Amino acid sequence: MSLPKAELHLHIEGTLEPELAFELAARNGVSLPYADTDELREAYRFEDLQSFLNLYYELMAVLRTERDFEDLANAYLARAAAQGVRHAEIFFDPQAHLARGVGMGTVVEGLWRALGKSEEAHGVSTQLILCFLRDESAESALETLQAAKPYLDRIVGVGLDSAEVGHPPVKFREVYEAAAALGLRRVAHAGEEGPPEYITEALDVLGVERIDHGLRCVEDPALVERLVRERVPLTLCPLSNVRLRTVDVLGDHPLPAMLEAGLLCTVNSDDPAYFGGYAGDNFDAVRQALGLSEDQLRELARNSFLASFLEHDEERRARYLAEVEAYEFS
Ligand SMILES: Nc1ncnc2[nH]cnc12
Ligand SMILES: [Zn+2]
Secondary structure (H helix, E strand, O other), rough: OOOOEEEEEEEEHOOHHHHHHHHHHHHOOOOOOOOHHHHHOOOOOOOHHHHHHHHHHHHHOOOHHHHHHHHHHHHHHHHHHHHHEEEEEEOOHHHHHOOOOHHHHHHHHHHHHHHHHHHHHHHEEEEEEEEOOOOHHHHHHHHHHHHHHHHHHOOOOEEEEEEOOOOOOOHHHHHHHHHHOOOOOEEEEOOOOOOHHHHHHHHHOOOOOOEOOHHHHOOHHHHHHHHHHOOOEEEHHHHHHHHOOOOOOHHHHHHHHHHOOEEEEOOEEHHHHHOOOOOHHHHHHHHHHHOOHHHHHHHHHHHHHHOOOOHHHHHHHHHHHHHHHHHHOO
16 A cells, blocks of 8 residues: 555564575575575464564574665665655664674664665655664663764664563663663564563653554553553554464454554554565555554554654655645555
């Protein structure tokens, strides 16, 4: 669906399509333990978040040079643009690259080669969000923020991702305080597999402005009430929820009830190369499986721009919002 939208929950490493993975493997002399793209696609049957993360980190071995990150980002931006994405706030996982000997500069400069030209090349404005891996230590997160200091003009904020259960937000209090002191915006994954308490903790301890996923808030009516009252955006990822089995089938997704409750929901793709669809595909899927009305789809698109970090450019935000209102559904 080409309804204009902002994508606010997108891991750039999760846009690595099998074809590009093999191309980069050949270019860099990296051998993959899969015969071909079909065999690799066969591995895309996930039990839960961890089984996905294992493959996600394994395939990152092919990303080695600035050009690799540039190609990855350009491929994503082209696909996103074709599906109506007008603005993208893009996560990256530097610790997963630093651990393989790929430096922060290679990652950020490589991504920037694509992001810096994205408006001209793809018609998509962009921002970068550095994510800490929550299954790594708090010290490692602090070192990562330190390593990012030379590149802060290219980074709008910090996030928190990877294996959630057993790694509560409070573990990262110090690094989030340091990020806030540097003027960075703050978001965190919470309530994907982890309990509703992690959502509360992300808000109260880490000071986040948006919750990534936040799906499990529906288990706690008082928390839902708070999220509605405080207008906290949730970056939902419906196809991801089905593939990672947090929801059995898309028809059971709580999105309609969440909209009904007055939550500020957005729809995003998370790791589109792995979960069967980009942003527009997620919109199409929820429209079909959940019978969302045109008004509800427009609300989701409007929310995405309202929840974005575009305050520095209200004129642009107003232009995108006008495009949402003018859109004609087919
Ligand atoms: N859906 C997700 N949850 C947590 N960490 C991730 N890293 C990439 N995708 C993720
Ligand atoms: Zn995610």
